[in-house]
Amino acid sequence: MSDNPIQLSPQCSAISSFPVRQRLLVVDDEVLILEGLTRLLATRDYEVVTANGGCEALIAIGKQQFDAILLDLGMPDLNGNEVLRFVTERGVDTPVIVVSGDSTIDAAIRALRGGAADFVRKPYEPEELLRRIENTLTRRRLEKENNHILQRLQQSEKWHRFLVNSSPDFIYTLDCEGRFTFVNDRVESLLGYSSKELLGQHYSLVIHEDDIARAEHIFNERRAGDRSARNIEIHLKCNPGMRRPRLMNGRCKSVELTATGMYDEEASPFEQRFIGSYGVAKDITERKQAEETVHYQAYHDLLTGLPNRALFRDHLGLMLAQARRTQQPLAVLSLDLDHFKVINDSLGHAIGDELLLAVGARLRQCLREGDTLARLGGDEFAVLLPTLVSRSDVEHICRKIIQVLSKPVYVKGHEIYISVSIGACVAPEDGDMIDSLIRQAEIAMYRAKSQGRSRLQFWEAGMQAPYSERMQIEVDLRRALARNEFVLFYQPQVDTVTGEVRGFEALLRWWHPQRGLLTPADFIPVAEECGVIVPIGDWVLRQAAEQMAEWRRAGLPPVRLSVNISARQLESADFVDSVMRAVQVYSLDGNLLELEITETLLMRDFEANAIKLGRLSVAGIRLAIDDFGTGYSSFKYLSRFPIHTLKIDQSFVQELDREENMSIVNAMIAMGRGMNLNVVAEGVETEAQRALLQQMQCHEVQGYYYSPPVSSHEATALLGRHARGFEQHDQRVAG
Numbered sequence: 110m111s112d113n114p115i116q117l118s119p120q121c122s123a124i125s126s127f128p129v130r131q132r133l134l135v136v137d138d139e140v141l142i143l144e145g146l147t148r149l150l151a152t153r154d155y156e157v158v159t160a161n162g163g164c165e166a167l168i169a170i171g172k173q174q175f176d177a178i179l180l181d182l183g184m185p186d187l188n189g190n191e192v193l194r195f196v197t198e199r200g201v202d203t204p205v206i207v208v209s210g211d212s213t214i215d216a217a218i219r220a221l222r223g224g225a226a227d228f229v230r231k232p233y234e235p236e237e238l239l240r241r242i243e244n245t246l247t248r249r250r251l252e253k254e255n256n257h258i259l260q261r262l263q264q265s266e267k268w269h270r271f272l273v274n275s276s277p278d279f280i281y282t283l284d285c286e287g288r289f290t291f292v293n294d295r296v297e298s299l300l301g302y303s304s305k306e307l308l309g310q311h312y313s314l315v316i317h318e319d320d321i322a323r324a325e326h327i328f329n330e331r332r333a334g335d336r337s338a339r340n341i342e343i344h345l346k347c348n349p350g351m352r353r354p355r356l357m358n359g360r361c362k363s364v365e366l367t368a369t370g371m372y373d374e375e376a377s378p379f380e381q382r383f384i385g386s387y388g389v390a391k392d393i394t395e396r397k398q399a400e401e402t403v404h405y406q407a408y409h410d411l412l413t414g415l416p417n418r419a420l421f422r423d424h425l426g427l428m429l430a431q432a433r434r435t436q437q438p439l440a441v442l443s444l445d446l447d448h449f450k451v452i453n454d455s456l457g458h459a460i461g462d463e464l465l466l467a468v469g470a471r472l473r474q475c476l477r478e479g480d481t482l483a484r485l486g487g488d489e490f491a492v493l494l495p496t497l498v499s500r501s502d503v504e505h506i507c508r509k510i511i512q513v514l515s516k517p518v519y520v521k522g523h524e525i526y527i528s529v530s531i532g533a534c535v536a537p538e539d540g541d542m543i544d545s546l547i548r549q550a551e552i553a554m555y556r557a558k559s560q561g562r563s564r565l566q567f568w569e570a571g572m573q574a575p576y577s578e579r580m581q582i583e584v585d586l587r588r589a590l591a592r593n594e595f596v597l598f599y600q601p602q603v604d605t606v607t608g609e610v611r612g613f614e615a616l617l618r619w620w621h622p623q624r625g626l627l628t629p630a631d632f633i634p635v636a637e638e639c640g641v642i643v644p645i646g647d648w649v650l651r652q653a654a655e656q657m658a659e660w661r662r663a664g665l666p667p668v669r670l671s672v673n674i675s676a677r678q679l680e681s682a683d684f685v686d687s688v689m690r691a692v693q694v695y696s697l698d699g700n701l702l703e704l705e706i707t708e709t710l711l712m713r714d715f716e717a718n719a720i721k722l723g724r725l726s727v728a729g730i731r732l733a734i735d736d737f738g739t740g741y742s743s744f745k746y747l748s749r750f751p752i753h754t755l756k757i758d759q760s761f762v763q764e765l766d767r768e769e770n771m772s773i774v775n776a777m778i779a780m781g782r783g784m785n786l787n788v789v790a791e792g793v794e795t796e797a798q799r800a801l802l803q804q805m806q807c808h809e810v811q812g813y814y815y816s817p818p819v820s821s822h823e824a825t826a827l828l829g830r831h832a833r834g835f836e837q838h839d840q841r842v843a844g
């Protein structure tokens with residue numbers, strides 16, 4: 110096939126339908142004969158050109174086209190047979206009628222074999238000659254018309270093949286038995302069969318087993334015209350034996366099929382004869398795959414591949430409907446890993462993800478095939494047990510889950526211990542609405558957590574409160590900033606030797622419109638989870654900076670102010686800028702601002718944190734390690750940060766009377782001093798603790814012994830009173 114089959118060949122141009130005079134060349138060596146013939150032919154309105162001999166004839170043929178040549182044979186310069194040979198060899202498309210005095214049969218045979226269209230003997234009857242000329246011209250015209258039609262047919266066949274074969278769709282025809290009689294070239298790239306392999310084969314060879322019945326139905330219907338089968342989605346099988354070309358993926362293709370019955374048009378209209386089917390199969394594999402991916406993503410958790418909340422709800426709905434029919438109870442479990450956040454924060458998200466995968470796999474092991482296991486988000490899983498006999502079934506499965514999850518999980522060299530809290534409810538006993546069942550199981554799970562974790566709790570009426578409270582906190586938190594409900598309290602940090610106030614720690618409080626003053630434990634975890642902690646942290650920084658500026662304006666001695674930094678805040682791209690902004694807006698001495706970051710948080714994204722804190726250190730801003738001793742930090746790493754202060758966690762201070770705690774605190778103070786760091790002990794409540802810490806050469810203490818966190822007003826007054834040192838009678842005990 111040519112590259113551009115759509116072009117018309119020149120021969121193909123339409124034959125002119127205008128009546129034109131037909132031009133004849135008359136060749137003879139005798140002038141009288143030429144004149145006689147010219148006269149005769151003029152009677153029929155032919156245009157006549159004469160050539161006196163063979164040579165003149167060749168010149169005339171070379172110059173113009175004729176509709177016929179009347180040719181004498183015996184000519185002295187170039188005889189008629191040679192002129193005839195010239196005409197045929199050169200492919201001159203003009204019929205030659207030999208008009209000769211040679212009446213032998215041989216002469217006629219030779220001329221006709223040489224390509225002459227007719228042979229007329231001299232002397233001729235004029236009418237006879239005219240009739241023979243007319244016949245020859247008519248025959249030639251018919252031949253030309255035939256050729257023209259044939260060429261057009263061939264061209265149209267060529268176009269048709271080109272269009273059919275370059276179609277992106279698989280085009281086929283079947284005979285009345287369902288065997289392929291035509292397939293276009295597309296079948297090769299689509300299914301890996303050559304057209305030769307498929308011709309004569311039954312269509313079932315390429316129909317996927319699951320769709321055979323449907324295909325039979327479509328082809329047996331033999332519908333034609335508007336009623337023919339359209340856009341039927343079906344799967345075709347690829348050639349199993351063939352090496353698949355690079356672009357062919359999968360063993361099976363999804364297609365949209367059309368099938369139309371073909372009927373013999375010649376048969377009587379009363380008795381239609383079915384002769385086969387034709388149709389098109391459009392490849393929709395990619396579209397189907399994209400649809401499947403979208404569907405999968407909408408209904409699955411992408412990390413574990415488990416169903417997500419939407420699919421879980423779906424399954425639960427189906428099972429509830431079934432349970433209504435069968436009267437068999439079902440159970441919904443809500444599972445939440447205990448302390449997952451700590452693991453995630455300290456070991457990083459990659460390990461957290463691996464852990465979730467391992468948990469998913471272990472949970473699956475505890476369940477039966479018909480049970481649904483879903484991941485609802487974070488470390489929260491849900492299980493649907495569709496066929497229960499009694500509550501003890503639930504207890505049995507949950508015991509198994511708790512036991513299986515209590516075994517350590519090994520992830521990238523870490524031995525991780527986790528446990529799970531489970532809440533359960535049973536339908537129809539506890540209700541039969543999808544969302545309320547899920548919520549009840551979650552409420553029960555929160556109760557299990559609050560009652561000591563790693564346990565199962567069935568839902569009971571009246572359990573509503575804590576769950577709703579949490580939800581309400583999230584809603585209220587989102588409004589609290591705008592409503593100006595946050596406030597900072599300040600707790601002094603006092604020099605163990607001189608009793609001077611060296612600094613304050615800013616501690617966040619929330620004046621909740623209904624619930625009163627809330628401490629961070631009531632809302633910081635929720636704020637962390639829902640991300641509001643970042644704008645809140647920003648507000649804390651600005652508020653602390655403003656407080657310092659106020660103390661400066663009031664002429665109070667300069668003291669350090671420590672601000673707690675949360676994980677999300679430190680991770681935010683804007684962190685360094687937001688700290689710098691706070692310092693610059695109030696023209697603060699960077700040395701007076703200290704950022705408290707827990708050691709686990711610091712280690713979480715070591716490199717990035719080192720860069721951020723390095724930038725802040727250049728501006729003079731101080732860094733304190735909060736809750737020191739509770740993490741797993743290595744001094745080798747800590748030394749990479751610009752640390753100024755170590756804050757010993759209050760859990761050690763409060764049990765200083767235990768010998769091992771005393772040695773640990775002693776070691777921590779010695780280490781801090783060795784590294785030339787300021788050491789602050791938190792949670793000092795008694796004189797005994799203070800005295801011991803002073804003895805151990807701890808630089809500063811913070812705790813109820815001197816003052817609980819107080820309002821800005823009280824802190825200002827306290828600073829005014831005790832800037833030069835707390836005295837014995839001023840010391841306060843927590844209240």
Ligand SMILES: Nc1nc2c(ncn2[C@@H]2O[C@@H]3COP(=O)(O)O[C@H]4[C@@H](O)[C@H](n5cnc6c(=O)[nH]c(N)nc65)O[C@@H]4COP(=O)(O)O[C@H]3[C@H]2O)c(=O)[nH]1
Nearest residue numbers: 616617628629649673674675792793794811812813814818
């Ligand atoms: N038992 C006892 N407790 C004492 C004593 N002295 C002080 N405390 C309490 O110990 C906590 C010390 O703060 P933290 O370890 O940084 O722990 C803080 C800190 O991690 C976080 N936090 C507080 N304010 C903020 C903040 O503005 N942003 C962020 N991200 N976290 C904050 O919330 C935690 C708890 O804060 P608070 O409830 O204010 O609790 C404070 C304080 O009130 C004492 O003698 N005995």
